[in-house]
Amino acid sequence: MLKGFQTILIKELKELIRDPKILLGMVIFPLITFPVLGAVLGYAQQTAQEQAQKATLLVVNNDGGNWSQTFIDFLTASGVKATVISNLTPEQVLEQGLLSTYNSSQFLVIPANFSANMTAHTSGDTNITAVVNVYGVFQGGGILSNVGSSNINVFVSSFNRQVAPDVVYAAQSTIIKGEIQAGIDPATLSGLMLSQSIALPVTMMIVLTYAMQIAATSVAMEKEEKTLETLLTVPVDRFAILMGKLSSTIIVAGFAAVAFMIGYNYMLGSATMGIPSAVPIDLVKLGLVPSPFGYLLLGISLFVTLLSGLALAVIMSAFAADVRGAQALIGYIYPLIYIPAIALMYLDVNTLPTALKAVFFAIPYSQPIIASKAVIIGDYATVAFGIVYVAAFTLVVMYVASRLFATEKILTAKLKLRRRGFGKTRTEKTDQLL
Amino acid sequence: MRKPSPLLYKHNINQTINTRLNHSTRPTPTYWNPTSQSIQKPIEGLSPPYARALNKGAIDCTEHISTPVKPCTNKALYKLAINPEKHWCPTLSLAVDAKSLVKQFGNIRALDGLTFSINQGEIYGLIGPNGAGKTTALRIVSTLLLPTSGSIRVFDLDVVNQAAEIRKIISYLPEEAGAYPNLSGWEYLEFMAKFNTKNSSILRETIKEAAEISGLGERLKDKAKTYSKGMKRRLLVARALMTKPKLAVLDEPASGLDVLHAYHVREIIKRYVKEHSVTVLLSSHNMLEVEYLCNRVALLNKGKIIVEGKPSELKQRFNSQNLEEVFAKVVGYA
Numbered sequence: 001m002l003k004g005f006q007t008i009l010i011k012e013l014k015e016l017i018r019d020p021k022i023l024l025g026m027v028i029f030p031l032i033t034f035p036v037l038g039a040v041l042g043y044a045q046q047t048a049q050e051q052a053q054k055a056t057l058l059v060v061n062n063d064g065g066n067w068s069q070t071f072i073d074f075l076t077a078s079g080v081k082a083t084v085i086s087n088l089t090p091e092q093v094l095e096q097g098l099l100s101t102y103n104s105s106q107f108l109v110i111p112a113n114f115s116a117n118m119t120a121h122t123s124g125d126t127n128i129t130a131v132v133n134v135y136g137v138f139q140g141g142g143i144l145s146n147v148g149s150s151n152i153n154v155f156v157s158s159f160n161r162q163v164a165p166d167v168v169y170a171a172q173s174t175i176i177k178g179e180i181q182a183g184i185d186p187a188t189l190s191g192l193m194l195s196q197s198i199a200l201p202v203t204m205m206i207v208l209t210y211a212m213q214i215a216a217t218s219v220a221m222e223k224e225e226k227t228l229e230t231l232l233t234v235p236v237d238r239f240a241i242l243m244g245k246l247s248s249t250i251i252v253a254g255f256a257a258v259a260f261m262i263g264y265n266y267m268l269g270s271a272t273m274g275i276p277s278a279v280p281i282d283l284v285k286l287g288l289v290p291s292p293f294g295y296l297l298l299g300i301s302l303f304v305t306l307l308s309g310l311a312l313a314v315i316m317s318a319f320a321a322d323v324r325g326a327q328a329l330i331g332y333i334y335p336l337i338y339i340p341a342i343a344l345m346y347l348d349v350n351t352l353p354t355a356l357k358a359v360f361f362a363i364p365y366s367q368p369i370i371a372s373k374a375v376i377i378g379d380y381a382t383v384a385f386g387i388v389y390v391a392a393f394t395l396v397v398m399y400v401a402s403r404l405f406a407t408e409k410i411l412t413a414k415l416k417l418r419r420r421g422f423g424k425t426r427t428e429k430t431d432q433l434l
Numbered sequence: 435m436r437k438p439s440p441l442l443y444k445h446n447i448n449q450t451i452n453t454r455l456n457h458s459t460r461p462t463p464t465y466w467n468p469t470s471q472s473i474q475k476p477i478e479g480l481s482p483p484y485a486r487a488l489n490k491g492a493i494d495c496t497e498h499i500s501t502p503v504k505p506c507t508n509k510a511l512y513k514l515a516i517n518p519e520k521h522w523c524p525t526l527s528l529a530v531d532a533k534s535l536v537k538q539f540g541n542i543r544a545l546d547g548l549t550f551s552i553n554q555g556e557i558y559g560l561i562g563p564n565g566a567g568k569t570t571a572l573r574i575v576s577t578l579l580l581p582t583s584g585s586i587r588v589f590d591l592d593v594v595n596q597a598a599e600i601r602k603i604i605s606y607l608p609e610e611a612g613a614y615p616n617l618s619g620w621e622y623l624e625f626m627a628k629f630n631t632k633n634s635s636i637l638r639e640t641i642k643e644a645a646e647i648s649g650l651g652e653r654l655k656d657k658a659k660t661y662s663k664g665m666k667r668r669l670l671v672a673r674a675l676m677t678k679p680k681l682a683v684l685d686e687p688a689s690g691l692d693v694l695h696a697y698h699v700r701e702i703i704k705r706y707v708k709e710h711s712v713t714v715l716l717s718s719h720n721m722l723e724v725e726y727l728c729n730r731v732a733l734l735n736k737g738k739i740i741v742e743g744k745p746s747e748l749k750q751r752f753n754s755q756n757l758e759e760v761f762a763k764v765v766g767y768a
Contacts, residue, residue: 225612230673233576233606234629235598408579412539 019328029331033339040343040356047353054081057152058098058107061086065115067130071168072110074159080151090135090173090180099137106136108152108170121167130168132156136186137175138377177378200372201341203263204302207256208309208337208365212330215249215310216317220326229411238405242314246398249310260302294375297383301371304387308364308394309333315401318410340366348373364390528587529554529681529713530575535584537570537737544570546737547584552730554680557707557714559724561761562734568717569609569685571734575715576606576683589680602630605679609686609717611670615659619650619669622658623676630677644676647702664695671699675706682707684716688723696720700727721757731757733764740764 017023057075059082061068075082083102093099093107110132117130134152156170172185222228231241290298312333317326340363349360349370360366367386374382404410530552537545545567552558560568573579574586577597586593588600613622620641627640645654648668658666667688674682687703688696704727707714718724724731725745732742741748741764745757754760 225615226608226610227612227614229573229578229608230606230611230626230670232578233601233604234626235601236629411573411578 029335029338033335033342036335036339037342040339041346044347044352044356047351056081056083056102056104058082058093058102058104059084060088060090060093060107060109062088062112063110063114065118067115067118068110071114071132071159074162075155078155078158080155090133093135094175094178094180106134106152109133109135118163118167122164126164126166129166131171132168133171133173135173135175135180138186138189201345201369203260204365204368205337205341207260208306209334211249211252211256211306212309212313212333213327214252215245215313216320216326216330217323218245218249219314219317220320220323223320223411224322232410238410239402242398242402242405245314246307246310246401250307254303256306258299290375291378294378294380294383297380297387298368298371298375301383301387301390302368304390304394305364305368308390308397309337311394311397311401315397315404318401318404336363337365339363341369344369344373361386361389364393527553528590529556530558530586530588530715531590532571532575532586533584535571535574535586536582537567537574537579538582544737545574545581545584548734548737548739549584550732550739550742552681552713552715554713555707555711556729557703557716557727559728559731560715560717560734561719561721561724561731561757562717563765566734567737568734570737572606572683572685572715572717575681576604577601578606603680604683605674605677605681606683607670607674607685607687609689613658613661613666613669613673616657618657619648619654619661620645622669623654623673626673627676640676644672647675647706648672649698664691664698667691667695667699668702671702675702675710675712678710679712681713681715684714686718687716688718688720696723703727721761725757733761735765 057080059072059075061072061084064086072082072084083104085098088096088098090107090109093109099105099107114130114132117128120128121130153170156168160167171183172187174181174184174186174189219228222231232238313330316329316333320326320329340360344360344366349357349366352360360370367390371383371386374380528551530550532551533549535545535548536543548567548571550558560571562568570579574581574593575588577593577600580594589603591599591603593600613619614625617625623641623644624637627637627644631637631640645651648654648671650665650669650672653661653665654669658669661669667690671684671687674684682703684703688699691699700723703714703716706712714727716724716727728745730742730744731748732739733748734740741760743751748757748760749755752760752763754763
């Protein structure tokens with residue numbers, strides 16, 4: 001054994017274990033984050049499933065034969081709330097706004113030759129397959145967005161097991177922005193969008209975390225190096241000091257946002273290659289990339305969120321005596337960044353229950369992620385709401401920051417960590433002030 | 435008390451106004467309220483013994499006030515210039531006038547009725563053990579902290595209500611202060627000087643002077659993170675003095691420095707105060723330093739001044755060889 005190794009090891013462990021930053025980041029954070037995420041995903045999955053089962057399935061019966069009626073009866077017997085109409089083309093369903101009339105997000109068309117094909121297949125000509133056409137409205141990314149189409153596939157499989165193997169085939173098509181994209185399976189499209197919806201939150205987490213660290217360090221460094229005291233006694237407006245610090249980080253954040261958008265745009269344009277699909281999927285042609293206006297809104301959303309995070313970081317760091325303390329305090333904000341980011345990788349906020357949706361909307365750091373999905377489907381109102389909300393939140397934070405800088409609290413304020421062993425004792429703190 | 439001649443009074447007032455407005459010399463101080471019915475009334479802001487001495491002519495208050503000053507921004511003086519007979523002239527003789535200062539941090543009473551005054555051009559030292567309240571007092575004078583109660587005026591400006599004005603005429607050097615590690619010494623001086631002047635030639639002169647004060651020469655081009663503690667302190671002392679503040683507040687100016695660096699820093703302060711009539715309020719643990727630098731010292735303990743006076747007087751009064759011994763006797767260690 002190396003001489004002195006044990007002594008060094010014990011000392012290092014004591015140092016690490018007693019550091020609140022380590023405890024927070026490596027133990028408490030995973031212990032809280034993952035159970036919370038698990039609960040959110042589980043709840044959302046359950047709710048989506050229930051909603052899909054409760055949802056009305058619009059069935060357009062253009063066949064009118066026995067087999068089509070048998071199929072519809074089977075669906076109804078399986079618990080599907082089916083509303084049957086007849087003699088309409090898919091385009092007519094959309095034109096007449098029947099989906100919104102029946103509060104449905106998908107419809108199933110039984111073509112005119114359905115019964116004939118069924119009869120042929122069941123009579124022994126197994127090369128002939130009866131096809132039903134399923135049209136689902138694309139609602140954005142997320143693992144729950146294709147629950148409806150998956151359910152229909154399950155019903156078709158059950159029907160086939162009862163009648164004959166592979167007798168009915170469900171041909172999936174997607175309705176994107178009111179237009180039918182034939183042959184594109186919503187599940188494949190959702191999978192593709194999901195793979196991309198992971199990239200934005202991850203990058204967002206990195207950029208936000210990094211920018212907040214810079215902002216927090218900027219103030220904490222002034223305190224640690226004792227340059228802040230000097231700066232506060234020179235003839236300069238204290239708000240100017242705050243704005244100077246924020247502006248420099250905003251400029252950095254601005255560059256980060258632009259770099260972010262360029263990279264994101266490139267990724268959206270190139271990520272569709274190699275995706276297996278019956279029909280080649282081109283997101284640009286499908287209109288599933290943001291418009292220039294969408295990019296602008298997304299950029300603004302990203303920028304105000306960064307600004308908000310930076311302002312909060314500046315305030316938090318004002319309560320720390322040094323850089324290490326500031327980084328520990330900033331750690332308390334991280335769950336608010338990570339939990340929505342990770343959750344929204346898998347979930348579409350629009351498919352969530354109202355309470356959960358409200359929670360995600362209330363967290364400012366989830367707004368760019370929500371915006372990234374909303375701009376793709378052209379939901380600019382949601383993005384605009386997010387921008388206004390985060391801007392208002394930022395203004396409040398900046399007002400508090402300016403008040404803090406205007407008083408002696410910028411020097412004397414210290415967040416008290418109640419747990420024994422965290423930080424310094426009261427006497428030590430007071431000695432510092434004296 | 436001797437009543438001054440009205441002619442002399444008028445002459446002094448006019449000289450005060452003219453000198454402040456012409457930016458040529460510091461004002462001649464006035465020690466009485468010209469609008470008061472009773473000229474015998476004690477002067478507000480002066481401690482009684484000092485006021486008595488002034489009125490007896492025992493102290494020449496003009497000895498420290500002959501250097502050029504910045505343009506007059508004092509509204510009271512401006513009013514006086516417009517109508518000198520109507521307005522009360524502020525007590526310009528005091529650089530700092532603190533009365534019954536109390537500062538409370540939660541349950542801790544850092545200052546407990548601290549009263550002291552500093553004359554213009556004086557080097558005044560606050561000495562005392564750790565936790566005595568020296569830094570708190572200095573921070574209040576420097577407008578960093580607000581007193582819980584009591585009043586404090588710096589060149590007749592109220593620390594609570596006129597902090598921005600005070601910041602224009604003071605300079606504060608915190609204990610163990612640092613410079614921005616990624617700025618060069620020169621850039622740091624330039625950054626700090628820009629808060630005091632926008633004029634490029636004055637800026638250049640100010641930085642040049644600071645460079646001379648620091649004695650760092652070519653090393654000013656290097657980043658501050660490459661400096662030794664002594665070099666950094668010299669840079670900071672130069673920063674504190676380069677703008678020729680009316681009041682320099684120096685917290686442990688030579689703290690932690692080796693003999694040579696400490697000597698250099700003390701010499702800078704001594705020389706600069708003499709040349710530019712800067713008033714200095716400093717705190718120190720080093721009694722020899724205090725004895726060498728200060729005209730008057732106050733021994734502070736538990737937020738109160740327990741004894742105050744000239745170093746020589748204190749040594750005599752307590753029959754001690756040096757201030758260290760005085761301090762030990764006063765706090766009961768000897």
